[in-house]
Amino acid sequence: MKPKILWIEDEATGDMSSFAGPVYASMKYEFVIAGNASEGIRRIIEAESSPFLAVIVDIRLQPGDTEEWIDYFGQRGKDPKAARLGRELLYWLFKHEQANVKLMDKRPQWIVNQQHRFGILSVETKEELKKDLDELGITEHVTKKEDTPHTVLLDMIKKLVPKISNPARESEA
């Protein structure tokens, strides 16, 4: 089995093919893209029997079709920058009591104390997110800029998944 990777990313930004291309070309990961917060949560919940080895989250996300996300997004003027649904998603996973979006109480078991599997790839700088990163216990963060190399996602995955679990491919890793 290949390492399972989840990227929760607002596809409207157009980063999808430029950042995801190198990951697909590597052929080393079972790579799943969730295009909004609702789908991201759904994928995380469904992964209980086969967890993701790395999850990379964008801060600016669209809400998707879950009522709670849509409501919160609406309260924030339907502005992804103001709503920061990626941040809310991470708070729901790791600091449930501080989350502004109240989803179901039961969270997936596989994410408990697994902050090291999570990374953030967003336009927000580390300074802007410092408080949240400290609070959530997430250390891997990369800021998207104009000159960000298009291998940034692959590089983040390599950091988050230090040991490739596929024996046939260990030699290359």
Add this chain to the structure above:
Amino acid sequence: MPPQIDINWACVYYESLTTFLVFALGLPALLFQLAMPEIRYVLHRRPSTWLLFWIPAPCLAFCCMAFIWCFHPCPDDSLSMRKCEAASWLITVILILLVVWSLFLSFWGRRLLIKILRFRITRLYDSNNSIDIETLDDLIYLGEQGKRGNEKKSVLDELKKLAEYVIQSDGYDGSVLDNVIKGVEKIVANGKEPGCRDDFERATEILISIKNHLNVQSKKNQFALQIPMNQGEGLVLTDAHDYRIFHKVLSSVQKKTKLKVVELADKNDYRIVIDVLRDICLSAVKHEFTSTGKDCVEAIVPKSTALFQIGKFAFLEGHHFVSLVSLNKLDDIAQRQLKFKANEDVFNLLGLIAYFWAGGESSRKQAEDYLRDVKDMFDPSFMVCTEAAIEYHRTFPHYDTADKLLILLREYPF
């Protein structure tokens, strides 16, 4: 002295009344003619919906008669200021109402008609647990003929509501929505008026939500499928539909490898939704809607045949991102087994990799790197699997794919 009724007055009165009535009757016909052809077609098929256009007729006729009545000569107080004022108000309000109604019909008539059709389908579904095909066809026709963007969106939105309604109802058995699924394809992926990017995304969203629901329903069937797969024994048939051809193709491999054929029951409850997702994906790739193509590919997993078809089409059309995503998904499926067995999933994977191999230098490099990583995972060997894949694709007959595989077999340094 007030004017008295005489023959002249009666003639004028009669003529005016007739003119107003003819106008009142002609107005709906005029509005009807101004409607788009597809709306006229649906209205012709459903006389009950003509009411939309005929509502103003009796109102207008009544108001005209009332207006004339105001000027009707009578012995006392004829043509007083009060009556003139009332008549003026009346005629002004009539004109405003007519303009509002006409504008309403021109802007919202289509939407109103679509809502009426959807309402009728859900009402009939409540009473007999099946979808009224005739009404659904009309609804789909409006979407098919509608312009990309808002016109298609309004039909797709109603189909989404209909699908949600049916899925949430108790009587849903997995096949009721087949015509809705096919209809979604007709609306966005037709040659005459294909949808825009948003239409494709919306259509994909509907299909994925139906597929997710069906997926949950068929979990029990898949359990039987997983036992032999986990044990890593035998040839796994994932597609009962192609069983006969598949069995014939594999008999030679079976003799060589002494593998046992295991017949598995896959009820393919969601075959139609997968087929439609594949077709929408092909159409999206053609229109360069890469994101939709990727979404469809994700949704189609684990149907390797559909993934292969998308990957091949995208590769040949030069949309290499989508073909690369398909190749990844085929690899994901193959890697779920301990070894790459000689089965349909692996044949499809090899079929697609053969296109990469024969495509050009860069895509060949991609294929080389990949095969170097996985060639030891084949059991039986990579060469035997490739030979079996050639037979498999030749039998279907995917001659072009079989030819590409022959090139791979000839040129790969085993």
